[in-house]
Amino acid sequence: DAGVIQSPRHEVTEMGQEVTLRCKPISGHNSLFWYRQTMMRGLELLIYFNNNVPIDDSGMPEDRFSAKMPNASFSTLKIQPSEPRDSAVYFCASSRGEQGQEAFFGQGTRLTVV
Amino acid sequence: GENVEQHPSTLSVQEGDSAVIKCTYSDSASNYFPWYKQELGKGPQLIIDIRSNVGEKKDQRIAVTLNKTAKHFSLHITETQPEDSAVYFCAASNDYKLSFGAGTTVTVRA
Numbered sequence: 001d002a003g004v005i006q007s008p009r010h011e012v013t014e015m016g017q018e019v020t021l022r023c024k025p026i027s028g029h030n031s032l033f034w035y036r037q038t039m040m041r042g043l044e045l046l047i048y049f050n051n052n053v054p055i056d057d058s059g060m061p062e063d064r065f066s067a068k069m070p071n072a073s074f075s076t077l078k079i080q081p082s083e084p085r086d087s088a089v090y091f092c093a094s095s096r097g098e099q100g101q102e103a104f105f106g107q108g109t110r111l112t113v114v
Numbered sequence: 115g116e117n118v119e120q121h122p123s124t125l126s127v128q129e130g131d132s133a134v135i136k137c138t139y140s141d142s143a144s145n146y147f148p149w150y151k152q153e154l155g156k157g158p159q160l161i162i163d164i165r166s167n168v169g170e171k172k173d174q175r176i177a178v179t180l181n182k183t184a185k186h187f188s189l190h191i192t193e194t195q196p197e198d199s200a201v202y203f204c205a206a207s208n209d210y211k212l213s214f215g216a217g218t219t220v221t222v223r224a
Contacts, residue, residue, distance in 0.1 A: 004157075030212060043158070043203065043214040056211070066143035081132050101146045108128060 004106035006092050014114045018080040021109045023105055025094030034067055034077050034105060035091040043091075049075065082113045118206050120188040120215025128223050133191040135218045137204035140185070141222040147180060147187045152201045152217075161202075162189070194222045 005024040013019050025032050034046040048056040049069045051091050057067070064083070069075040079086055095102040116135075117140040122134055127133045141146045145166040150158035162186065164171045164178045171178050175194075180187040187206075205212040 033210075042216050045211055048210055050210070093157075101210070101212075102148070102160065102163065103212060104160065105150075107155075107157050 004092055004094050004104055006090075006106035006109050008109060009107060010110045010112075012084055012114065014075075015083055015113055016081045018078065019082045019086075019111060019113075021077040021090050021092075021111070023075045023077070023090070023092030023106060025075070026104060027073070029094035029096050029104075030072070030107045031095045031103075032075050033071060033074070033093040035093060035105075037091060037108070046069075046077070046090075048090065078100075082111075084113045087113050089113055116144060116206055116208075116213035118204060118213045118215045120218060121128070122203050122218060123216065124219045124221070126221045126223060127194050129194060129196060131133075131194055133189075133194055133198070133201055133220055135189045135220075136186060137156075137188070137205065137206075137215050138184075138186045139206040141206070141208060143208040144181075146207045148205050148207075149176075149178060149204070150203045150205065150214075152203065154200075156157070157205060164223075189203065191204050194220075196222050196224055198222050 007022045012021040015080050016077050046059045047067045052069045067077045089108045091105050091108045093105045095103040120137045148163035151161045152158045175192045179192045201217045201219050203217050204215040
């Protein structure tokens, strides 16, 4: 299996622009997570999907952030409008099973908002 | 919510020596404890995990121990090699949510 695939790997955008991050989970995994990693806050869970349904979005920082999972093989994380403080590495992870343990991470998208 | 503390934040060891990283957690309901290794520019990679019904688990040069009473768990790497240099994260979970420690940067000196 190719693992969790994220795109793009790097994104540089201007403040105020819309940013869309993409994720393809491992085939057969029914749990998907979006994490954000920063030096200050470490790894934070933003949102958790199970069977394509958002179960926990309590980590989404504010209304500028939204995530969708239209099918079992694709998810997006959108930031609109983006701000410099959104600069971070965003990871998508997937796992098998309802409890969502044994999560496998993608390579991440490094987002820089200038 | 769960709070995971990890120590030390940095660790430098001579090649061939052992490295030990320790974590404590706050939620007694946590039952799953994975360890991740993150190399520069890459995503965290699961290297070993342990569940609450087990006290110790070993995989070649890597071992993890769990003390549920004291709510702490540790990662042990023996015979360290240069490729072990990375950032290591512990985590704790009792459902889907992984709560991560702050990470330990391990440097193996040749």
